[in-house]
Amino acid sequence: MKDTFKHQGLRQQLVAILEAKGIKDKNVLGAIGKIPRHLFMDSGFLDHAYQDKAFPIAADQTISQPYTVAFQTELLQITPDDKVLEIGTGSGYQTAVLCLLGAKVYSIERQHELYKKTSKFLPKLGYRAKKLIFGDGYIGLEDEAPFDSIIVTAGAPFVPKPLLSQLKIGGRLVIPVGDEVQVMTLFIRKGPKEFEQHEYGEFRFVPLLEDKN
Ligand code: SAH
Numbered sequence: 001m002k003d004t005f006k007h008q009g010l011r012q013q014l015v016a017i018l019e020a021k022g023i024k025d026k027n028v029l030g031a032i033g034k035i036p037r038h039l040f041m042d043s044g045f046l047d048h049a050y051q052d053k054a055f056p057i058a059a060d061q062t063i064s065q066p067y068t069v070a071f072q073t074e075l076l077q078i079t080p081d082d083k084v085l086e087i088g089t090g091s092g093y094q095t096a097v098l099c100l101l102g103a104k105v106y107s108i109e110r111q112h113e114l115y116k117k118t119s120k121f122l123p124k125l126g127y128r129a130k131k132l133i134f135g136d137g138y139i140g141l142e143d144e145a146p147f148d149s150i151i152v153t154a155g156a157p158f159v160p161k162p163l164l165s166q167l168k169i170g171g172r173l174v175i176p177v178g179d180e181v182q183v184m185t186l187f188i189r190k191g192p193k194e195f196e197q198h199e200y201g202e203f204r205f206v207p208l209l210e211d212k213n
Pocket of ligand 1: 061062063064087088089090091092093094095108109110111114135136137138153154206207208209210
């Protein structure tokens, strides 16, 4: 597993592209500048690792586009020691970004192959999530709730209720909502039953699958 000067240079170009597209959070840009994204992808795609594009990983899934990762992470407003739940571990790239920002990360993945692969891979790179879970993100993680923030990295046909109820007061849920195309949506919990909702334009994700699929 190598990270060369060439990779580092390409990464800085990617950071510049994300800045030009409107990402402002220096900590988020810093994390993307540090994480060797090429190591999260199959070797056939190494040359593409620092393009601002999504790419296939195992089990018919994708590693999200860097802009999308940056956009969602910026909306979370992570501060060190925040307790964060991620739905859709996938390659672990988004997990690594959250770890680098100092979050205590819990991440759920429903594809066993990806869960196994990423559980072995992340610690090798030095990214230690609090817990990677093989399970269904629709039900969240009641045992560890409440969370400072929750990020969903697959397209949700609707907003799962457990995710809203597992937020702290003041907590933030970032979730792409929709079928073919998703609207990036931020919920901020203002009280036991009050949520503020903001929408941020359209994105495309692989679907958040329910048990029956
Ligand atoms: N964060 C990932 C994105 C992976 S794509 C990355 O940076 O690579 C979305 C992931 O969500 C896929 O790995 C998919 O298997 C997973 N997923 C889909 N439905 C799910 C569900 N109900 N619960 C948990 N994970 C799910």
